[in-house]
Amino acid sequence: MQKQTLLTKNQQIIFDLIDRSPEPMKAYSILFNVQKKGIKAPLQVYRALDKLVEIGKIHKIESRNAFIACHNSSCQVAKATAFSICEICEKVTEISSAGLSKYLANFKDKDGMKYSKYNLEFFGLCKKCR
Amino acid sequence: MQKQTLLTKNQQIIFDLIDRSPEPMKAYSILFNVQKKGIKAPLQVYRALDKLVEIGKIHKIESRNAFIACHNSSCQVAKATAFSICEICEKVTEISSAGLSKYLANFKDKDGMKYSKYNLEFFGLCKKCR
DNA sequence: CTTTCTAATGTTATATTATTACATAATGTT
DNA sequence: AACATTATGTAATAATATAACATTAGAAAG
Ligand SMILES: [Zn+2]
Ligand SMILES: [Zn+2]
Ligand SMILES: [Zn+2]
Ligand SMILES: [Zn+2]
Numbered sequence: 001m002q003k004q005t006l007l008t009k010n011q012q013i014i015f016d017l018i019d020r021s022p023e024p025m026k027a028y029s030i031l032f033n034v035q036k037k038g039i040k041a042p043l044q045v046y047r048a049l050d051k052l053v054e055i056g057k058i059h060k061i062e063s064r065n066a067f068i069a070c071h072n073s074s075c076q077v078a079k080a081t082a083f084s085i086c087e088i089c090e091k092v093t094e095i096s097s098a099g100l101s102k103y104l105a106n107f108k109d110k111d112g113m114k115y116s117k118y119n120l121e122f123f124g125l126c127k128k129c130r
Numbered sequence: 131m132q133k134q135t136l137l138t139k140n141q142q143i144i145f146d147l148i149d150r151s152p153e154p155m156k157a158y159s160i161l162f163n164v165q166k167k168g169i170k171a172p173l174q175v176y177r178a179l180d181k182l183v184e185i186g187k188i189h190k191i192e193s194r195n196a197f198i199a200c201h202n203s204s205c206q207v208a209k210a211t212a213f214s215i216c217e218i219c220e221k222v223t224e225i226s227s228a229g230l231s232k233y234l235a236n237f238k239d240k241d242g243m244k245y246s247k248y249n250l251e252f253f254g255l256c257k258k259c260r
Numbered sequence: 261c262t263t264t265c266t267a268a269t270g271t272t273a274t275a276t277t278a279t280t281a282c283a284t285a286a287t288g289t290t
Numbered sequence: 291a292a293c294a295t296t297a298t299g300t301a302a303t304a305a306t307a308t309a310a311c312a313t314t315a316g317a318a319a320g
Pocket of ligand 2: 086087089090091125128129
């Protein structure tokens with residue numbers, strides 16, 4: 001095995017693919033693209049995705065069932081994520097706003113409950129599509 | 131047909147079921163529960179769900195692929211939703227916070243982009259599970 | 261270096277979630 | 291009445307995700 005920060009073979013193959021993609025990738029599209037590298041079954045993909053999400057290298061866009069690489073060192077290991085999603089071209093951008101993350105990290109509900117994690121998805125039209 | 135605010139037969143059956151449920155319901159669980167009322171196919175359920183989401187009577191919890199009835203008049207027709215989700219018992223509560231909704235409705239990203247819609251999911255432990 | 265433990269992998273089958281396609285019926289509009 | 295729009299019924303299938311079980315590779319400990 002290896003240290004925490006190093007990826008295993010399957011994880012690395014799948015991370016590289018997602019990291020190079022200009023758009024979020026879906027699990028079966030990932031599967032199709034890595035079959036030539038010997039990853040043949042959905043479960044191999046899902047297991048790598050689970051791990052990559054867990055360690056914060058990628059994020060899942062829940063409303064799209066798709067995955068993007070994290071390019072935001074301040075989203076602390078997948079515990080605080082925010083995205084903007086264009087409803088026309090489906091472009092997804094990770095939002096990194098100190099103000100927003102501070103506001104949400106400190107948000108307490110009526111019962112004074114604080115949360116350990118959040119995911120926020122904004123929808124609208126991107127520059128190009130307006 | 132009927133006016134905007136009235137539900138059709140299938141929509142009403144499915145809304146009533148979700149509205150009475152103490153927890154978010156999944157599409158095929160809904161299907162199972164309404165089969166005795168004559169709704170036999172997944173598509174009938176998904177069509178009603180789509181419409182109910184569109185008019186703001188229910189919301190989809192994206193991270194769970196489940197649906198809950200809206201009990202918050204201030205979430206303007208499904209355009210601004212926030213939930214708290216317990217990671218142990220899976221209890222979901224719609225958050226209604228004037229401060230939060232104001233903050234998010236006015237949030238602008240670096241490019242000054244404003245968004246027409248958002249969905250926020252907080253995760254943590256509910257009172258009972260702590 | 262050998263034993264032991266754990267995480268990752270490989271493989272098959274299956275479960276769960278959601279949509280396409282096409283036909284029909286009901287309602288709204290003029 | 292004629293037409294447009296929305297909802298419904300039905301069958302088939304696509305897309306997303308997990309269960310179960312066997313095996314392998316590396317880490318940890320003595
Ligand atoms: Zn990130
Ligand atoms: Zn766009
Ligand atoms: Zn609501
Ligand atoms: Zn709980």
